[in-house]
Amino acid sequence: MSVENGYRLNVGEAYVDAHRFVDTVRAHHRELAPLASMLSTGPDPDWPSRQRLTELVESLESALATWRGTPYADLPDHPDVMVARAGLEEARARAEDDLVLAMLALGEHASTVTMTEQAVQRSSLRERSWSLHALALARSGRQAEALETLRELRRLLDDELGIDPTPEVRSLEEALLRQDAAVLEG
Numbered sequence: 001m002s003v004e005n006g007y008r009l010n011v012g013e014a015y016v017d018a019h020r021f022v023d024t025v026r027a028h029h030r031e032l033a034p035l036a037s038m039l040s041t042g043p044d045p046d047w048p049s050r051q052r053l054t055e056l057v058e059s060l061e062s063a064l065a066t067w068r069g070t071p072y073a074d075l076p077d078h079p080d081v082m083v084a085r086a087g088l089e090e091a092r093a094r095a096e097d098d099l100v101l102a103m104l105a106l107g108e109h110a111s112t113v114t115m116t117e118q119a120v121q122r123s124s125l126r127e128r129s130w131s132l133h134a135l136a137l138a139r140s141g142r143q144a145e146a147l148e149t150l151r152e153l154r155r156l157l158d159d160e161l162g163i164d165p166t167p168e169v170r171s172l173e174e175a176l177l178r179q180d181a182a183v184l185e186g
Contacts, residue, residue, distance in 0.1 A: 017066060018088055024063045025095045028056050035101040039131050040171035042182025043105075053102050060099040067092060093123060100132045109139035124156065127165060131172050138176055138184055146176055 013019040034046035048056065071088040075081045096119055100112050116133035123129055130153040138146035150165070150173045157163050164170075175183040 018071065018084075021063055021066060021095075022088070022091045024059065025091045025098070028060055029094055029098055032056060032098045032101055035098075035105050036168070038101070038104060038183065039135060039168055040175060040183070042180070042185075047105060050106065053106055057099060057102045057106065060095055060102070064092070064095055064099065093119070093126060093129070097128050097132060100136070104132070104135060104139065109136055112136040113140055113142075125160065127153065127157075127169050131169050134172060134176070135183070143176060143179070143184075147173070150176070 031048055034044050037044040071085045072081050100115055103112050113136045116129060116136050119129040120133050130149060134146040134149040137149060150169060153169065154165055157165055
């Protein structure tokens with residue numbers, strides 16, 4: 001279709017990889033949201049079944065495998081592009097967090113440690129990534145490192161922003177200090 005300044009290609013959202021990625025992440029996030037309870041109280045009856053968790057892990061891994069570099073890297077840093085780029089980066093981080101939650105629920109503790117370590121390095125102020133890293137460490141038998149991870153987050157938040165960690169982080173820290181079996185064993 002021709003428009004004022006040239007041409008415009010109209011395609012449905014289902015044909016645009018960025019839209020498919022975000023739609024997949026949103027749908028899976030809604031299903032995996034109950035897994036956040038493992039960061040404070042342990043298993044919950046609202047968790048998806050083991051079979052469904054396996055399906056969601058495979059789907060998220062497939063979606064994340066389509067990720068290639070910086071979104072819209074070939075476009076100039078126009079405010080609209082920067083907003084779209086930030087939205088996609090946030091969707092990616094959410095997908096990675098949800099993938100780790102599902103893998104932890106499936107008992108894949110040790111294999112998530114590297115994933116969470118990389119997530120913390122990429123987004124040093126993302127508290128959910130730190131919490132997941134600490135939980136993965138604790139469930140891998142590395143409780144001292146898990147507690148040190150949360151202390152490091154607390155120092156970082158105080159130094160950089162002058163704030164305390166979220167209630168989620170504090171609940172996890174308390175559960176680890178109590179050696180809460182529901183949280184440690186999942």
